[in-house]
Amino acid sequence: MFSFIVRRLLLAIPTLWITLTLIFLLVRVIPGDPTAVVMGSYVSEENIKTLKHQMGLDRPLMVQYFDYLYKVCQLDFGKSLITGTPVMKEIKTALPHTLELTACSIVFGILTGIPLGLLLALKRNSLIDYLGRLLSLGGISVPVFYSAILLILLFSLRLDLLPTMGVGKEGSLASRIQHLILPSVTLGILMMSYLTRITRSATLDVLSEDYVRTAYAKGLRDKKIIFKHVFKNASIPVITVLGLYTGILIGSSVITEIIFHRPGLGSLIVGAMLNRDYIVLTSVMTLYAGIVILINLLTDLSYGLIDPRVRLS
Amino acid sequence: MKRYNSMLIFIVVGILVLGAGSTAFSEKVLRIGVKSGDMGILDPHLSATTANLPIMDSIFNGLVRFVPGTVDLEKIEPDLAERWTASSDKKVWTFYLRKGVQFHHGFGEMTAEDVVFSLKKAATKETSAWWSNYTMVDKVEALDKYTVRITLKNNIPSVFALVINNRGGMVLSKKAVEKHGDGFKLNPVGTGPFAFEEYVPKQKTILKAHPQYFRGRPKIDKIIYHFMPVDQSREMALEKGELDMIEGTKAEWWVNKMRATKGILVDALPPGELTVVHFNLTKKPLDNLKVRQAMAHALLRDEFREVYGKEITEDAISPVPPGYLGYTSDVKKYEYHIEKAKTLLKEAGYPNGFDLGKMVTSTIYLSSAELLQQQLKKIGIKFEIQIVDHPTMHKMIRSDANALIPYGAARFPIADEYLFQFYHSKSIVGKPTGITNFSHYGEVIPGVDDLIDAATVEPDPEKQKQLWFKAQRKIMEDLPSYPLRVTYVLFARRNNIDLGYELKSNINLHYQITEKTDIK
Numbered sequence: 106m107f108s109f110i111v112r113r114l115l116l117a118i119p120t121l122w123i124t125l126t127l128i129f130l131l132v133r134v135i136p137g138d139p140t141a142v143v144m145g146s147y148v149s150e151e152n153i154k155t156l157k158h159q160m161g162l163d164r165p166l167m168v169q170y171f172d173y174l175y176k177v178c179q180l181d182f183g184k185s186l187i188t189g190t191p192v193m194k195e196i197k198t199a200l201p202h203t204l205e206l207t208a209c210s211i212v213f214g215i216l217t218g219i220p221l222g223l224l225l226a227l228k229r230n231s232l233i234d235y236l237g238r239l240l241s242l243g244g245i246s247v248p249v250f251y252s253a254i255l256l257i258l259l260f261s262l263r264l265d266l267l268p269t270m271g272v273g274k275e276g277s278l279a280s281r282i283q284h285l286i287l288p289s290v291t292l293g294i295l296m297m298s299y300l301t302r303i304t305r306s307a308t309l310d311v312l313s314e315d316y317v318r319t320a321y322a323k324g325l326r327d328k329k330i331i332f333k334h335v336f337k338n339a340s341i342p343v344i345t346v347l348g349l350y351t352g353i354l355i356g357s358s359v360i361t362e363i364i365f366h367r368p369g370l371g372s373l374i375v376g377a378m379l380n381r382d383y384i385v386l387t388s389v390m391t392l393y394a395g396i397v398i399l400i401n402l403l404t405d406l407s408y409g410l411i412d413p414r415v416r417l418s
Numbered sequence: 419m420k421r422y423n424s425m426l427i428f429i430v431v432g433i434l435v436l437g438a439g440s441t442a443f444s445e446k447v448l449r450i451g452v453k454s455g456d457m458g459i460l461d462p463h464l465s466a467t468t469a470n471l472p473i474m475d476s477i478f479n480g481l482v483r484f485v486p487g488t489v490d491l492e493k494i495e496p497d498l499a500e501r502w503t504a505s506s507d508k509k510v511w512t513f514y515l516r517k518g519v520q521f522h523h524g525f526g527e528m529t530a531e532d533v534v535f536s537l538k539k540a541a542t543k544e545t546s547a548w549w550s551n552y553t554m555v556d557k558v559e560a561l562d563k564y565t566v567r568i569t570l571k572n573n574i575p576s577v578f579a580l581v582i583n584n585r586g587g588m589v590l591s592k593k594a595v596e597k598h599g600d601g602f603k604l605n606p607v608g609t610g611p612f613a614f615e616e617y618v619p620k621q622k623t624i625l626k627a628h629p630q631y632f633r634g635r636p637k638i639d640k641i642i643y644h645f646m647p648v649d650q651s652r653e654m655a656l657e658k659g660e661l662d663m664i665e666g667t668k669a670e671w672w673v674n675k676m677r678a679t680k681g682i683l684v685d686a687l688p689p690g691e692l693t694v695v696h697f698n699l700t701k702k703p704l705d706n707l708k709v710r711q712a713m714a715h716a717l718l719r720d721e722f723r724e725v726y727g728k729e730i731t732e733d734a735i736s737p738v739p740p741g742y743l744g745y746t747s748d749v750k751k752y753e754y755h756i757e758k759a760k761t762l763l764k765e766a767g768y769p770n771g772f773d774l775g776k777m778v779t780s781t782i783y784l785s786s787a788e789l790l791q792q793q794l795k796k797i798g799i800k801f802e803i804q805i806v807d808h809p810t811m812h813k814m815i816r817s818d819a820n821a822l823i824p825y826g827a828a829r830f831p832i833a834d835e836y837l838f839q840f841y842h843s844k845s846i847v848g849k850p851t852g853i854t855n856f857s858h859y860g861e862v863i864p865g866v867d868d869l870i871d872a873a874t875v876e877p878d879p880e881k882q883k884q885l886w887f888k889a890q891r892k893i894m895e896d897l898p899s900y901p902l903r904v905t906y907v908l909f910a911r912r913n914n915i916d917l918g919y920e921l922k923s924n925i926n927l928h929y930q931i932t933e934k935t936d937i938k
Contacts, residue, residue, distance in 0.1 A: 151850045155544060187458055188604055188619065195619045250648075257654050270644070270655045364651050366644060368621040376456035376620030379647065381809055385619075 113405050117398050124394040132386050160186050182388035192388045203369035209289035214296025222304025244298025249357045253291045253364045270366035288365045303346040307339035348404025352397040445639040446937050451652035451664035454645050456620045459603035462588035463546040472928035478608035480583035481513050486919035486932050489831045491743045494578050508877050511577050515564040520630040521591040522613035530560035532592045540586030548586035573877040575834040611636045611933040636933040662915050666908030670727020676910045683913050686730050686906035687924050689741035693826040696899040699862035701821040710897040712762035714752035716797045722903040725785045734901035737893045744833025744886035749894040759797045771798015774821040778804050780811040786824040816847040823856040833886040837870050859898035866892050914938045
């Protein structure tokens, strides 16, 4: 197991390096720069040049690249090009909000998606199965920005139950939870839909296995067969999807945070992108990439724990 | 199971009730939704982004100010200066300051020293984006604690434009700039009705009332500017009552929809944004006057207005927006006449039209670009539209990527500003002094540099206006560009917000929040 962990960790290093390089290049390839954002579109080229020099953007690209790599290795993300706020400070403020939102969405997805998937598999080809499949297909197909607006229209404007924006009043847990419900459900629907589909198909696969038939033949109780034999074996693909789609969920949280005006990494990344704040943009993208690589690593490791065949291969 | 169910219901109801109660505030907080992902910096001498202008407007004052709710440079009123005098040749101006005006955060009384410091900072290249406006200033001196003298090298279009409550005219606390250094941009200290309190990156900026404000304590305790780039989010939050004011969407359907919403007022603010198509004269055959005339005859302005709706737009006639000091509508007009356009093209040697390649633009100008494409196609002029994001477009149109450049802008309301930035040869894109002269007017063909320069130093306001009129007439003869439409800036607010002044217009393209603004 130890060598398996070391192998996976070593593989993560080149992945991270390639990602960092791609992030740096992608951000610099986009035309436009932060100077115009600071000064507006009606100042002279001369002014822009002066500010560019002050921001260090007139240095050769390679110098800026190695500077970036060196600083990232030291976990020094630098300062916002525009406001001069330390990026680490911005991230520290934003990260908990994103983690809170993503965690709640995952919990919502797990609590609804897995039982629903199991139910659909057990009621295969019934009306419930068809409706459930349709629902999960809808959940995957409807874009997050659209479902978010529909949910706001229904629960905030029509029923007047939940707020449309923000994270709630500081120090008030009830207000914070209230502000978290709609964004979590918006994102959670996505996770629920993925999990429903994969749980259903994985359960169906296992249900047709010989050992399940044997268990039934032995006269074991349904509950025991489903939870001990079927669900445990069906959980490997479910965990894969959970890991894989957590990455997608983090990506979708960007849009959710923007629509619900939540102060997470998504708002940071969009604000930085619109303002061409290269430092904030590369730093937050690096963090996102790091989180996704970490989740994939944990997913790989969890296979090893659940399925001995994986770590032995 | 039943017990768990009732517990769950109790928790949910509790959250909803407690949460609803928590939205009630004891202090008067004005919540504004700004159409932007973030703020820039709050140094008025360096920053001029739309998201920042209204924030800085509440923090700082100038020596003089526009009457709240107007942008008329001919009807300004005292701000930090109580009164002023000018020498007979209008080259020496003396401003007498109000006494006892206090800076925010305990930075003490505003004096002539702060005014001199601010004006010198505004005139320095390294510390100001507006330094070029101050090149005609010879000296700024403090005669005593409350008197400032400005001596000009030459006459300029308006000395008030240099000391008004906008851009380089804003007065900063010298002590605060010296204390914070570069950090001043996030620790601004002025004398305005509201003081800077907090900035949460990419989220919000909070201002609090300045109790010692010289016009009296503001009625509102706090302003929160939320940076919300998604239109629908702002709209729904306003409708729900979580925001009090928002920037709107430029469309008549939006105006009608918001007006039909209970408790919402819609404001359309002129002077609006002037949308113009610039003809890049370096791209053949646009250097041919007959080709440009043909295009002008082929463009139907009515359709450009219909895109947004006639109620929130007006015809653009001159290259300067209506309402600006020095504007005239007495210029050459080109009626919509396809046959005439075709004849002109034939005479220019292009009976079947021509292909202009690609037009790079952003979604903001997409509808204008598509209309240009449709209308010019009727006379055989074709081009492809390529959509990029807004900053990318800005970069590309400054490197001559396009033959046609649809562009909308609103500027300081004086003809000189618009004429200089879009039609003076110094402003040609790509030059070190380049700004937004996309057509290369004044380089490929002779332009109006002499008229703009002469108006700049003309001491007689009437003669100055005549020079600006002449420049506008010549531009419409030469057609380096063709004005298409004027669009008003749209905003919506809850009907319990009393602005405290009659809203006719605004320089900052946003609601101005003064000490009289109130939440009823």
